[in-house]
Amino acid sequence: MSIAVYVLVMAVVTYLIRMLPFTFFRKKLTSKFWLSFLHYIPYAVLSAMTIPAIFEATGSMVTAVVGTAVALVMAYFELPLIAVALGAAASAFIAGLFIK
């Protein structure tokens, strides 16, 4: 099968998943439960995506743990997103120099 078919199917399915609720859901929710649920969803999604996957992100558990710890501390002090991201990668890189 041509790669074009695969890519087209991937793209269309991914678009529909985003587009259908965004375009056709017009009601303003008033239920306290649903408002709270939607308020919590992003944090729950990001937390579940990050842990434990982050520990396998560098191919070395030690460097990944160092990067995670640095990111947690920097995030606690509310540094900008990009600073935290770079801090995680840089500290893991430096840790990698030591364990070799």
Place this chain on the structure above:
Amino acid sequence: MKKEFLKGMSHGIPIMLGYLSVSFSFGIMAVGKGISPLWTSLISLTNLTSAGQAAGVDIIVAAGSLIEMILVQITINMRYSLMALSLSQKLDKRFTTPHRLAASYGITDEIFAVCAAQETPLTPAYMYGMILIATIGWVMGTVMGAVAGQLLPASVTSVMGLMLYGMFIAIVVPPCKKERGVLAVSLGAIAMSLLFKYVIKGIPSGFVIMICAVAASAVGAVLFPVQDEGGAS
């Protein structure tokens, strides 16, 4: 209108920088598995998602069926439906149907997270500015990884995978300090995610994220209901 667009662009810059590194590693990975640099870049341009693209490349390489492709994409990307639903609650009146159809393209984890944290209603111009900058980062990173990835030492490319997660941590931690509910929901989602990783194995990762997020948020909504419209954020 122009001001909103520029504001969206500036809010998109950290996303773009994060995307550059993540899509760079996607580019290396896809080309390494035998997809041409051109198709690798087209996949990034048309999909704008990390986990779904990585899984899609595996199916293409394995010559899997289209049914498998559809099911895997739905499972991994279903979280975007929840995000789209959440964002639909805070759209400005200017968000007419054509704008909704267009902006849907750019609902990613990071764009969602930044948009969800805005206190004012979202305008089309704001989202377009952010989506434009983020997409440039995602596609440029893919092109560079696909073409030049092999030139970088492995010690550098391996730690670049941490950048995206670092950004997620930077989004989640500050509200955890202010809201007990966010802290409880995040810890609950992490506990479940660990359970699926080490105890109840074999469920596809996209599905695991959905289950963890829905269960933790539902329990959180019951135990820590948000006080007023728009949340306690």
